[in-house]
Amino acid sequence: MPYDYRSYPYVAPPGLTAPEPRHKVVVVGAGPIGLAMALELANHGVASVVLDDNNVVSMGSRAICWSKRSLEIFDRLGIGDKVLAKGVTWSVGRICHGDDEIFHFDLEREPGQKMPPFVNLQQYYVEEFLVDRAMDHPLVDLRFKNRVTALDQGEDTAHVTVKTPDGSYGLKADYVLACDGARSTLRAMLGLDFEGELFEERFLIADVEMEADFPSERWFWFEPTFHDGQSALLHRQADNIYRIDLQLGWDADPDEERKPENVVPRVEKLVGPDFELDWVSIYSFQCRRLKTFVHHRVIFAGDSAHVVSPFGARGGNGGMQDVDNLGWKLAAVLHGRAPRTLLDSYDRERVFGADENIAQSSRATRFMTPAPGVERLFRDQVLALAGKAAFAQGWVNSGRLSTPCVYPGLGPDDPHLPALTRPGSVAVDAPQGNRWLLDTLGGTVKLLAVNCTAPEGLEAETVAAELNDEVQRRYLGEAEQALYLVRPDQVIAARWVEPERRKIATAIRALWEGRP
Incomplete structure (x- = not known):
């Protein structure tokens, strides 16, 4: 395999020999979302303990397609340059019917923006970069081979029981963040389940290593x-790894289909015989979420809170937007800067974001796998x-590709200004001499004065x-001046x-209270 799956060291935690002091935050899960959450909290001066039952990054490429917004968040977390250097930047998508291209699109890199539209990079690299960053950060206590076996919570605290190779211990925290993925054990411990739709369709993922002239x-x-006659998708990744998705149908036997002797002939039909099989997985289409993401002292983010079918790159990117939204709000509550009601706005806004992702993913799924009759006729005619x-x-x-949602209910607004930067949207980057506009925003509440003076x-x-x-184009339009109120997550309020x-x-008061 081209990637070296190194093991991270297990260190006996102090809780095995004496009770630990109460922590501000315990993060469960050291995937991209849990690690990013710990680093984002650290950016706001909040220490956390991150628990993971494994000591190796995820097997296989998994989430690969990182949007411009995720790249901007990675940059804030200190890994943006590494992701850009290692990943495969792309902007062109080609759509074929049968074996013939019917059209293509080009997202292009907008002038005056630091980050490209999309970068393909295997999830294990993203996790590696985040792990290295977390292990070097004094406010992040990353513990491998620490599996949560029990969870309970009271009025002002949450408690987890943790099993290690040396025995079990307990941790108390103001908040526990469930970032433990689609098969979340914390979700099961609270007796919670997803609402939504499970589609009767299966796809095969195959990562193959090959020297090829497929463009990025x-x-x-x-x-x-x-x-x-079914659907297929091809993406190029780092290290000459190509991701291939092949529609199988609901009747396909997952155990049989993932066997190399069945995978290799399918892949050969697309790319020829000169490749090495790197990783294989079978997935079902799901577009579901928890009813609410905040459960008193336990808060869900990423796949533990919502899952979507992968076309459109809305899974990992949606999880990164959870991190973006929750980090500053939880820090403000813990620092006493804001009331706990601010966390209700995380629930409200990210449920809205999840519903938008679910709606887009559901529509894509129905178009790719139409039901017999009217749906099929419409798809074929289109x-x-x-x-x-x-x-x-x-x-x-x-698959409508991931973009940040525009949160509703924020304001006030002035209709004379460009719609691109209306309240609820993420501030758009622009050059500022030898730096970028987004580098000057975020972290705290900012007033962005464009050709005016703030009171x-x-x-x-x-x-x-x-x-x-x-x-001028993104923030003023035809107006001569404007003042923007920007949240710590770079969302325009x-x-x-x-x-x-x-x-x-x-x-400003409404912003900290989590209301319009």
């Missing part, structure tokens, strides 16, 4: 001749038309934007063309 593009086939008429290409759904005496730091074409101190102060 996303290729999707509807009904290709090389795969019995594919036939898309090869002849550009207007129909937008109806073809091979004095407000509980927010003011950042004066350097006016250029990108800032409010904006004004004519800023008034009283209105701004009211909006």
